[in-house]
Amino acid sequence: MRRVYLDEVKPGDKLAWPVYLSSGEVLFEKGRVLTSEDIDRLHEWRVVEVLIEGYDEIEKELERERMLLEVFKEAHKYTVEYSRNVLERLSRNVEVKREEIGKVVLDTIENLSINKDVLLMISAYFKRKDDYLFVHAVNTMTIALAIGGYLGYTEEELEHLGMGALLHDIGLVHLADGNEERKEHPEVGFKIVKNTLSNVHPVVTNIILQHHERKDGSGFPFGLKEGEILKEAMIVGVAEVFDRLTSPRGEGRRGSSFEAMKFILSNTKDKFDPKVVEALMRVMVIYPLGTLIRLNTGEIGRVAASTPNPFRPKVNIMFDKYGRPLEKIVRIDLSEELAYRLYIAEVLDESAYDLDLSQEITA
Structure with a gap:
């Protein structure tokens, strides 16, 4: 498909897309082979451009996106498996080096810089029920890093944010049942990371401890209010809610990104930081990629x-x-x-x- 100015259209060219009048009525349907008379009519209706069938830059762009998507899908799969290994070891109180987690975060930051839209689309659409906690950890990290990048975080700040996001549900991995209503899991996760991860930054542990806190005091485990909650924990809180609402769970259907965004927006006044929600909207946009x-x-x-x-x-x-x-x-x-x-x-x-x-x- 190629975009052609009407003055360059020739008899025999085939429309790749319908031509519409200002009323919304279709003048010519897609697939019509244009005649000289058709071209004259288009001039009469003051049509400036039409879409003509044929291989062009748009199809080349689609092909590049397909190739990049395949690369990022494999990277996402590898990241989930790598993270599973790290998180399961941590959950068993086996010591893990900080660099092992940092590698996942830095690789994700690099991929976001290559093509944020494609990476976020993979996070939004390629999910598995059987690996929920590990896929959720990786997706939450990816979304949180995109938000942090939009908010102007430095690479060091992004690394702390990403590590906290990746580890935010380590308490649930330890508790094994994955029940997010287990309100003790932030404290369990905090203790695990404190005891088994060497040289961990306080931002990381506080993200784990506070990611379920809400600014109106309705969150857990401490019922902290606005001004008492770490900004990075608020970012991870929004990111993990967005991913959770768009993930398939049990027999329920996966909610759309649009529905998740509406839910978060409706709760911004009481529960979420409006600047974080605005950043989420900017990186995921009103109509997220893949909608x-x-x-x-x-x-x-x-x-x-x-x-x-x-x-x-x-x-x-x-x-x-x-x-x-x-x-x-x-x-x-x-x-x-x-x-x-x-x-x-x-x-x-x-x-x-x-x-x-x-x-x-x-x-």
């Missing part, structure tokens, strides 16, 4: 990338308005003038569609 959406014209796709306009991201269209899969993914930048008539009309429920994000992107 399943329907356009006002009926086509279904996923959010592919953010733009300066948070309401008008880039989207990958996969199904036409009749629900039929497209032969090729069509990317549309909703922030561009050519797409001004299009907008996201609805965020769709993942459970209602038999879709596999990993297959969609890597197919």
Whole structure:
């Protein structure tokens, strides 16, 4: 698919996307082979550009993203397995070197600098029920580091934040049942890390101890209030709630990123630091990467990338308005003038569609 100015369109060119009138009515459907008369009509309607089928920079960009996604998926899988080994040893009170945990954090910081959107998408969509605590630890760390980066943390501060995030539920790993209602787990985790991790920074241990505290005093284990809770613990608290709400648990469906964001926003006044929540929104955006959406014209796709306009991201269209899969993914930048008539009309429920994000992107 390539974007072509109307003056450069030739008879025989095939439309890769419908042409819409200002009323929203379709002038020409996708797949139409344009004639001279069609081009004249487009001029009459003052159409400036159209999307024509053909391999171009957009498809090259999609291919680069597929390759990067595969690399990051493997890195995420390795990080989860590596973290499992470290966390299980710690939970058994086996001494672990600080550098072993620091390696995971520094690798994640580097990957975030390469492509934050792709790494956060993997954290949001590639989850396993059987490894929940370990996947949750890695995802919470990734989201917390993205928030910290947005807030301007130094590399040393990010390392402390990332270590605390990775270890925040070590008490649950030790308690074995993974029941997050076990309100003693922050204190259990604090003691484990204090006793088995050499040269651990106080920020790390206080994140473990305070990540369930809330600014209105409703959290645990101490019921601390705003001003008493470490800022890094507030970051990890928001990050872990976001990941928990978007993770499959038991027989329940995985909530969407959009729903998780709404929940966090609705609780910001009483429970969360508004600056941290704003940072979460900036790094995960209103329509997080991978969100399943329907356009006002009926086509279904996923959010592919953010733009300066948070309401008008880039989207990958996969199904036409009749629900039929497209032969090729069509990317549309909703922030561009050519797409001004299009907008996201609805965020769709993942459970209602038999879709596999990993297959969609890597197919």
